[in-house]
């Protein structure tokens with residue numbers, strides 16, 4: 132049988148995005164102070180060459196500790212985790228993260244769908260998925276999975292997105308709990324600890 | 326979609342019937358892979374899938390081949406190859422004979438990349454490169470040294486970024502969508518099946534590569550594999566892992582020294 136595993140019991144906010152989403156994040160992250168009861172995971176489409184830069188860029192914009200993601204790192208509340216380029220990011224039951232180099236999904240690795248689906252299976256109603264700007268349909272299937280498992284799904288208001296395609300795809304194919312502009316997304320995240 | 330409990334049943338049955346133990350593979354990825362085959366092969370009921378695996382050894386082989394993730398590239402992570410070229414090969418050059426092992430070599434792109442580096446350093450003639458995998462199908466491809474021609478643009482860019490100065494296209498012959506690499510590169514390669522879950526050390530090496538294989542294993546199996554590499558590595562030999570992998574959780578600190586920021590460790594005692 133499977134080894135003893137404790138199902139982790141804390142909240143997780145997972146944010147996915149593609150073109151234009153970094154811009155949105157840069158308006159959200161600087162306003163977050165310490166997060167206590169939850170972890171934030173960021174899955175962005177990125178060029179396989181800009182290795183460290185995304186982590187560095189994000190770390191500059193937030194006072195929250197950004198944990199570099201390596202295979203099997205402990206996954207804990209209070210930190211931001213960023214999916215590394217060229218790997219899919221997966222969640223394990225024993226509160227670690229694992230990586231996978233399998234085929235691209237929606238032309239992307241990391242794929243937002245892959246991480247959303249994997250997180251949904253484990254964090255169920257403790258999970259909030261947020262889908263930002265982008266020009267591809269990645270993320271829609273993942274949001275469905277989060278919803279199915281009892282989680283909360285939020286889509287950036289396409290009117291406030293640099294690239295509305297990705298949020299539009301989600302709105303057309305899922306029933307988001309909230310459609311929010313950047314300011315409102317920030318307020319939502321701020322409210323989690325309270 | 327299969328359930329967690331079904332996945333565990335499958336793992337147990339495969340072990341019982343075929344002796345292969347997937348029990349220490351990372352569950353998140355394993356589950357995705359199994360679901361993928363289940364769906365691709367059009368099963369509607371888990372017990373049908375299970376009994377096909379049980380009673381049809383050919384189908385079982387197919388399942389193992391499909392569960393393993395074989396995605397690979399030539400000169401993947403150019404900065405890694407540049408460190409191998411500039412810092413490791415000069416140290417190996419002084420040896421009369423060089424033994425290398427690629428564990429989990431998949432279709433061989435990494436092995437041919439290494440042979441190119443050795444050739445350019447004038448070391449290929451005195452090297453022997455063992456390349457192993459559990460997947461028999463990928464080993465067949467690796468032996469042939471035939472890769473898709475459409476990948477060559479990317480590979481030659483990787484090659485150049487890693488410090489390669491030659492014309493990359495000199496290393497292969499292009500033909501109907503395929504690139505066949507020079508036989509000369511393959512002369513020093515030995516391919517064979519080897520399972521990191523259950524097989525033992527089979528030689529002593531100066532360099533061991535095991536890149537993007539450990540990510541599919543849980544911590545215990547990673548430990549086993551790294552100990553196997555430790556046993557198979559000569560003192561002052563090098564162990565190279567994938568860019569997001571580490572020996573940190575598996576081996577006593579002080580025994581190995583890491584090179585720069587790369588995932589390369591030197592055995593110092």
Ligand SMILES: C[S@@+](CC[C@H](N)C(=O)[O-])C[C@H]1O[C@@H](n2cnc3c(N)ncnc32)[C@H](O)[C@@H]1O
Pocket residue numbers: 232393394395396397398401428429430431432435457458459460463519520521522535536537538541567
């Ligand atoms: C993603 S590929 C890595 C290829 C190459 N090293 C690279 O980094 O590009 C992983 C390989 O590990 C092999 N593998 C998986 N489990 C294994 C095991 N127990 N023993 C040996 N090889 C295994 C798979 O068959 C697959 O070819």
